[in-house]
Amino acid sequence: MTFPTFKSSQTQPRARGKEFGTQLRKQIAGNLAGYTDLFTVAGGDPAQVRVWGERALERSAAWAPALAEEIAGIAAGAGLEPWQVAVVNARTEILAAIDAVGHGECSTSVVLPEAGPPRTVQTWDWHDHLRDAPLLWEYEHDSGRVVRTFTEAGALAKIGISTAGLGVHFNILRHESDTAELGVPVHLIARRILDEAATVEEAADIARSATVSASTVITVVTESRAASIEISPAGVAVIPPGPDGVLLHCNHFLDAGLAAGERHATERPGTYDRMRHLESHVAELSGPDQNARALAMLSHAPDDAPVCAHPDLTQPLNQRWETLATIGLDLPAGRMRVHQGGPCQVTEATWQVF
Structure with missing residues (x-):
């Protein structure tokens, strides 16, 4: 058993993100669905999760504009809104905001x-x-x-x-x-x-x-x-x-x-x-x-x-x-x-x- 691999051919952030999102569309949608379920079970309100995703995207764009561009590219390739891909990237922050606690980890x-x-x-x-x-x-x-x-x-x-x-x-x-x-x-x-x-x-x-x-x-x-x-x-x-x-x-x-x-x-x-x-x-x-x-x-x-x-x-x-x-x-x-x-x-x- 091995993990799937992907090698980008693009070097510019938006193009790299779009290629990634296009090729991994199904996996990204599945991951987003999995986190949506996790947030819901942990007590997160879906409307609030969207607000958090949009805010994470804003903070990311201010701190690292190229990475926000890459997130937008992933969203375009995967057929999602940029805030949805931001939610996946900000899952640690959203779980902290929900005050979710668990005893597994690394x-x-x-x-x-x-x-x-x-x-x-x-x-x-x-x-x-x-x-x-x-x-x-x-x-x-x-x-x-x-x-x-x-x-x-x-x-x-x-x-x-x-x-x-x-x-x-x-x-x-x-x-x-x-x-x-x-x-x-x-x-x-x-x-x-x-x-x-x-x-x-x-x-x-x-x-x-x-x-x-x-x-x-x-x-x-x-x-x-x-x-x-x-x-x-x-x-x-x-x-x-x-x-x-x-x-x-x-x-x-x-x-x-x-x-x-x-x-x-x-x-x-x-x-x-x-x-x-x-x-x-x-x-x-x-x-x-x-x-x-x-x-x-x-x-x-x-x-x-x-x-x-x-x-x-x-x-x-x-x-x-x-x-x-x-x-x-x-x-x-x-x-x-x-x-x-x-x-x-x-x-x-x-x-x-x-």
Whole structure:
């Protein structure tokens, strides 16, 4: 089992978006429908969701006009309104506005060894009814920079890597400063980092330039540096690796100042269990073999930390979580290795190199 892939032939934002929307029309419509169901079950009013989508598009156009053009192009190709594609890109912000809470989510490990490239792996957990949303997308800029991203149909980026030697991992956070006044979607921040940054410092500057309404952490990795950039309406913090080169992140803030406003961990403290699991498996997570690193993430609830999640089908869809992907970055090659599903399904043969 592998994720679908798409390679853009266009380099201009609107044309690239229109090609993407045209070729992936069915997947984008399905993803939008899935999020519409999720918002409804979580308590979102459809009319208000449209208002939030329009506001996210306005904020995006002011902060990154080219990305708003690309969203408009996707909408034109997919036969949708631009606000509908903006809703997909702003799903983190809309869920924060609805005040939706869940206890699944992602775990990330980055290790900078004394010799050799960074060793990374993350699980990506999301709602099981959206398991058909992910895809792998490659596009090129006029500058020659190539970006490869694991994202969702209609979303401009998520986890990814560029030929400028920079990659990103992605985890959701929750903070008491999160607000219903929609800001720049955090997925667009990840996109601009992949498109424009070549260093941790440049990535942090991009994050600081955006006015956001929801929280997330984007862990940025280059061949010699790494940092988790924690983003919230209350501010941005940059968390470096420890002296041993180890940088771990789950779904709670590590910065002392931002942690004072922690929401996710106070409501769903399983994030601390997952962090303790990662900390106890640093030796395996530090190894050169991607397969071994993924297997080090293997841990199931209720007997252990739920790093590898499986949905409880007795729950409503907004409370059903599944590890939909396991992903590592290959910085020297400018590629990702992607496994469809959780660590418990990993074998040497299940990795998709993209």
